[in-house]
Amino acid sequence: MSTTRKRVYGYLAQFKNASALYKAAEKVRDAGIKKWDCYSPYPIHGLDGAMGMKRSILPWFVFFGGMTGTATAFTLAYTTQVVIYPTVVQGKPANIFTVPAYFPIMFELTVLFSGFTVLFGLLSLIKLPRLNHPLFASNQFHRATDDGFFIAIEARDPNFSTTATRELLEAAGGANIELVEEED
Amino acid sequence: MASTSQHAPDVSLKGPKLPVLEREKLILNERSYHWITERICGVLENKQPLLWWLLFIPSALIAAIGVGGGLFYLVSTGVGVWGNTNRVMWGWPIVNFVFWIGIGHAGTLISAILFLTRQNWRTSINRAAEAMTIFAVMCAGIFPAFHVGRVWMAWFLAPVPNANAIWQNFKSPLLWDVFAVSTYFTISLIFWFLGMVPDLATIRDRCKPGIRRYIYGVLSLGWRGGNRQWSHYEMAYLLLAALSTPLVLSVHSVVSFDFATSVVPGWHTTIFPPYFVAGAIFGGFAMVLTIMVPARFIYGLQDLITMKHIDNMAKIILLTGTIVGYAYLMELFVAFYSGAIYEMDAFKFRMAGPYWWAYASMMICNVVAPQVFWKKACRENLWVVMIVSMFVNVGMWFERFVIIVTTLARMWLPGDWKTYSPSAADYILFIGTIGFFLALFLLFLRFLPCINIAEVKWAKRESDPHHDDHVEHPDPGVTKVPAYQHELNAANS
Numbered sequence: 001m002s003t004t005r006k007r008v009y010g011y012l013a014q015f016k017n018a019s020a021l022y023k024a025a026e027k028v029r030d031a032g033i034k035k036w037d038c039y040s041p042y043p044i045h046g047l048d049g050a051m052g053m054k055r056s057i058l059p060w061f062v063f064f065g066g067m068t069g070t071a072t073a074f075t076l077a078y079t080t081q082v083v084i085y086p087t088v089v090q091g092k093p094a095n096i097f098t099v100p101a102y103f104p105i106m107f108e109l110t111v112l113f114s115g116f117t118v119l120f121g122l123l124s125l126i127k128l129p130r131l132n133h134p135l136f137a138s139n140q141f142h143r144a145t146d147d148g149f150f151i152a153i154e155a156r157d158p159n160f161s162t163t164a165t166r167e168l169l170e171a172a173g174g175a176n177i178e179l180v181e182e183e184d
Numbered sequence: 185m186a187s188t189s190q191h192a193p194d195v196s197l198k199g200p201k202l203p204v205l206e207r208e209k210l211i212l213n214e215r216s217y218h219w220i221t222e223r224i225c226g227v228l229e230n231k232q233p234l235l236w237w238l239l240f241i242p243s244a245l246i247a248a249i250g251v252g253g254g255l256f257y258l259v260s261t262g263v264g265v266w267g268n269t270n271r272v273m274w275g276w277p278i279v280n281f282v283f284w285i286g287i288g289h290a291g292t293l294i295s296a297i298l299f300l301t302r303q304n305w306r307t308s309i310n311r312a313a314e315a316m317t318i319f320a321v322m323c324a325g326i327f328p329a330f331h332v333g334r335v336w337m338a339w340f341l342a343p344v345p346n347a348n349a350i351w352q353n354f355k356s357p358l359l360w361d362v363f364a365v366s367t368y369f370t371i372s373l374i375f376w377f378l379g380m381v382p383d384l385a386t387i388r389d390r391c392k393p394g395i396r397r398y399i400y401g402v403l404s405l406g407w408r409g410g411n412r413q414w415s416h417y418e419m420a421y422l423l424l425a426a427l428s429t430p431l432v433l434s435v436h437s438v439v440s441f442d443f444a445t446s447v448v449p450g451w452h453t454t455i456f457p458p459y460f461v462a463g464a465i466f467g468g469f470a471m472v473l474t475i476m477v478p479a480r481f482i483y484g485l486q487d488l489i490t491m492k493h494i495d496n497m498a499k500i501i502l503l504t505g506t507i508v509g510y511a512y513l514m515e516l517f518v519a520f521y522s523g524a525i526y527e528m529d530a531f532k533f534r535m536a537g538p539y540w541w542a543y544a545s546m547m548i549c550n551v552v553a554p555q556v557f558w559k560k561a562c563r564e565n566l567w568v569v570m571i572v573s574m575f576v577n578v579g580m581w582f583e584r585f586v587i588i589v590t591t592l593a594r595m596w597l598p599g600d601w602k603t604y605s606p607s608a609a610d611y612i613l614f615i616g617t618i619g620f621f622l623a624l625f626l627l628f629l630r631f632l633p634c635i636n637i638a639e640v641k642w643a644k645r646e647s648d649p650h651h652d653d654h655v656e657h658p659d660p661g662v663t664k665v666p667a668y669q670h671e672l673n674a675a676n677s
Contacts, residue, residue: 022649025411037410041217041386042642043418044649047411056419076343080351089353101355104438108363111431115371115424119378122420126413129405142389144409145382147217152410 006181009134010036010154011165012141013174018044021149024172025050028151031168035157039135039144058121065117066110073109077102134182141180152180201663208667210305210643212487217641220488224635225387227483232630235482243622250616255330258609263333265609272592272604277331280614282439282584284324284621285365289432289461290468291317292372295379296428299421305496307639308489311383312479313472314376315632319624320471321369323617328361357441364438371431375424381407382417383633436464443587450530450591453518459511463583466504466550469497470576475625477570479634488635491564498563501576505554508583512551530591538603539590542582549579 015021018040025038029052038047048055078099081087086094092101123129135141135152144150151174153165162179169177211220258265268275291313298306329338341362343352352359384404391397407413437457444456473494480489519531534543553575556562563569589604628634645651 018647018649019652037412039409040411040414041221041409042382042638042647043414044411044647046649048415050649051411053412053415056416058416058419059423062423077354080343081354085349085351087353090355092355098355104357104360104434104441105354105363107430107434108360108367111427112367112370114427115367115374118420118423118427119374122378122416123405125416128407128413129402131401131406133406133408135408145386145389145407146221 004183006183008155008162009137009180009182010152010157010160011169012135012138012150012152012176012178012180013169013172014140014143014176015149015151015172015174017149020173021151022047022050024151024169024174027172028153028168031159033153033157033159033165033168035154035160037152039141039148039150039152041145041147041149056125058118058125061121062114062117065121066114069109069111069113070106072113073106074099074102076109077105134180137182138178138180140176140178202661203665204662205665206667208492210308210490210492211640212490215487217644220640221386221390221637223485223488224383224633224637224640225390227485227629227634228387228631229390233482236626236630240623240626243619243626246619247616247623250612250614250618251326251620252616254609254613254616255326258330258613259335263331265607267605267607267610269602269604271595271600271602272589274331274588274592275604276606276610276614277327279581279584279588280617281324281327281331282588283467283581284320284327284617285439286436286460286464286467286580286584287471288317288320288324288368288372288468289436289464290472291315291320292368292375292428292432293465293468294472295375296425296432299425300429303496304643305493307636307643308485308493309472309476309497309635310639311376311379311636312476312628312634313468314372314379315625315628315634316468316471316475317372318369318376319621319628321365321372322624323621325365325369326613326617357438357445360438361442364435368431368435371424371428375428378417378420378424379636380632381405382409382638383636385409386637387633433461436460448591448595449524449526450519450534451587453515455511455514455518459508459515462504462507462511463550463580466501466508467576467580469501469504470573470580473497473501473569473573474577477566477573479629481566483629483634485635488640494566494569495563498557498569498572501572502554502557505550505576509547509551512547526596530594533594534586534590537590537594539586539593542586542590546579546582546586549575550583553579 013024015024021038021040022044025047028036029050038044038051040047081098081102082094082096088094092098140148141150151169151172153160153169159165166177215223266275266277268277291310294306294313295310298310329335332338332341340346341352341359343354343359381404384400385407388397388400388404391400437460440456440460443451444453446452476489477494480486516531519527522528533539553572556568556572562572593604594601641647
């Protein structure tokens with residue numbers, strides 16, 4: 001529809017391989033761009049540094065998630081076995097000295113809670129699920145999950161300009177540079 | 185580059201050169217990224233070969249009759265239809281439970297432990313092995329759930345408040361087992377799904393607009409492959425691997441506690457946890473080979489699952505099989521050395537009693553058969569690999585039969601002594617779970633990417649952004665020694 005208003009998402013440029021993407025990422029980082037990302041079909045090791053990114057904070061989430069699991073299992077076992085319904089079975093008393101027998105379940109719930117924290121922590125950090133995205137409007141972007149290496153610089157970056165950003169991507173060795181627009 | 189000459193090392197280096205063995209290639213024929221995508225997605229995008237249907241239809245029928253019909257008959261009549269007699273009350277259901285849960289160990293081992301130890305060859309086989317884990321645990325779960333007798337009371341296993349105000353016994357290995365197996369299933373499922381998200385996005389991007397694209401789009405959660413996603417994703421994968429490694433070792437240890445903490449001759453041994461874990465890895469790898477060798481051939485995945493992969497798996501089978509053999513012999517030695525007459529009698533009964541054939545099958549299949557893998561020619565012959573894997577599958581089932589049935593048939597009181605024989609309902613349900621497992625695996629091949637596309641691409645040499653640094657600055661101090669490539673020697677690959 002020609003009447004639809006369009007909003008510029010940003011520039012998308014293709015690079016020929018992982019090494020080219022890595023070198024270009026260093027240039028974009030040094031140009032002071034903040035709202036941008038490198039797209040590749042597989043994780044490229046070392047690209048975090050080339051993009052000036054920090055280490056993921058996910059382990060902290062998982063640490064506290066796991067500790068919650070340990071505490072849950074301990075509370076569950078101790079409350080039900082010692083406080084609410086103490087039962088002497090296998091000649092074992094029901095008191096604080098029985099706690100070693102709860103270790104297997106404390107371990108399992110630690111892992112279970114940590115696993116769920118990994119899943120939901122990851123999804124919140126990478127802001128998924130999000131089924132649509134302006135980049136999907138590009139007709140070359142589908143290659144990012146096949147054999148394409150891309151850099152996208154977003155228009156909301158304060159340093160974005162339709163000419164200078166294009167020149168930056170060209171200077172970094174980008175090909176098929178495309179202005180991606182989303183329907184408003 | 186202008187600065188090349190400044191960094192160029194001194195090419196006139198004197199003295200002996202260091203021989204450096206090149207790594208054997210994990211992806212043959214220098215396949216491109218696009219080729220990898222095409223080939224793996226092709227498995228589920230192209231029409232399935234006739235063989236798929238020839239395998240799927242019988243498997244699905246066996247699953248429907250065996251699991252569907254078998255369980256309907258069981259529940260509507262009562263667990264008396266099983267062969268579980270007084271004394272051997274665990275019978276086949278628990279034999280089958282331990283068998284399937286053991287099969288389910290290779291997947292997480294390949295995904296987690298080989299990931300932490302940086303064994304890059306895992307990338308070609310981890311997805312299928314993880315799928316196998318999930319399906320095997322599903323098969324395993326059927327047995328204890330129905331073995332409780334009244335399956336509609338199975339929720340009593342969970343520690344939730346009930347009308348009797350009685351809580352589960354948290355000191356019991358049986359409750360530990362409930363937690364261990366359900367945690368294992370959940371974590372394996374999360375691991376499998378998260379690992380698949382980028383590959384589902386690959387499939388989504390290859391689909392034409394429509395319902396299929398929508399479904400894969402939803403499953404892939406809108407994955408875009410940006411490094412800001414990959415960075416967290418890699419961390420999540422590492423964390424899951426680190427969590428799964430102790431988990432996978434704990435699950436079969438806990439299963440073995442069901443036996444080891446009881447005061448029964450033949451069960452009450454400290455060797456059980458490591459022995460069970462080694463056995464589980466052993467049986468799991470055999471099942472991976474049983475399934476992947478034909479799948480590799482049918483779908484033309486020889487360049488991705490190479491003879492090197494098969495060679496490595498054969499070596500793991502040899503190693504773990506030998507550990508299992510050591511455990512069998514150590515059990516006998518400890519029984520002898522303990523001087524405990526009941527312990528000695530239990531093992532005499534196992535070896536020379538009415539179940540001697542089960543013990544002999546276990547020994548031949550699990551200890552003797554894998555020894556052929558000492559020879560390279562046997563590891564390179566796919567027929568030998570397949571036959572040994574089948575032997576191991578059978579042998580591991582017999583191991584559980586020996587442990588459970590021969591022990592329970594001859595406990596403390598002579599008045600309790602009884603021999604066990606399974607009923608038709610036992611056979612039907614067990615064969616049904618084999619069909620169920622195969623049918624699920626075939627559906628997996630049909631609808632989901634059977635090899636981890638992103639990780640296989642990552643394992644290519646040029647995926648390292650610094651791979652060409654050495655092209656510009658060759659190291660004059662080393663000579664490259666070409667690796668032994670299996671494909672050049674293997675006749676039937």
